[in-house]
Amino acid sequence: MFHKEGYKIILISTIIIGVGIILIENFVSINWLNKLLAVSLLLFYIIILQFFRNPKRNTTLNDSAIIAPVDGKVVVIEEVFEKEYFNDQRIQVSIFMSPLNVHVTRYPVSGLVKFSKYHPGKFLVAWHPKSSEENERTTVVIENKTYGDVLYRQIAGALAKRIVNYAKPNMQVIQGEDAGFIKFGSRVDLFLPLNTKIKVNLNDKVKGGIQTIAEI
Known part of the structure; x- marks a missing residue:
């Protein structure tokens, strides 16, 4: 498929x-x-x-869990100041996708899309510390009844030249469903509340739509 x-x-x-x-x-x-x-x-x-493969993933819906939005390797877990939307401290979890990974983006939680914005930018390598702020990217915020607002950011890498984002403001979205696609190597960042319990470690390989990244 x-x-x-x-x-x-x-x-x-x-x-x-x-x-x-x-x-x-x-x-x-x-x-x-x-x-x-x-x-x-x-x-x-x-x-x-x-x-461009798109394997079927059977997501078990869970409002107490954040699931991996993409396949790839966990390259960042740290507390940061998120300045585009929240303007406060959040836990950032970043997943890097190589060209060999499945590049479908899936909604990490169910809820209402409150914010969705595209930013043109550079094409630094996706693991570069500044790629989250300087590369071409889209930022999406979903209001979830358990977590509140959860932000994820699709980031283009050195090879990725097109980000596809299906999330539009006021859409109701379902955890695990198709949220977009990033072509040819990229990264996705999650910004979570500070009381979130992270369930992965650095360098873990995760599967989008299936694996739990964090719990409240």
């Missing part, structure tokens, strides 16, 4: 790969070079397909 954001790219890639293989078979007579070029095209096609 593939994400809808990849349909156009997959279709174009299929055509290009198909035409490329036909041209290689007809115009490259050196056997080893013929096979090398064909295998290279197929490997490129496989990379495109795996990047």
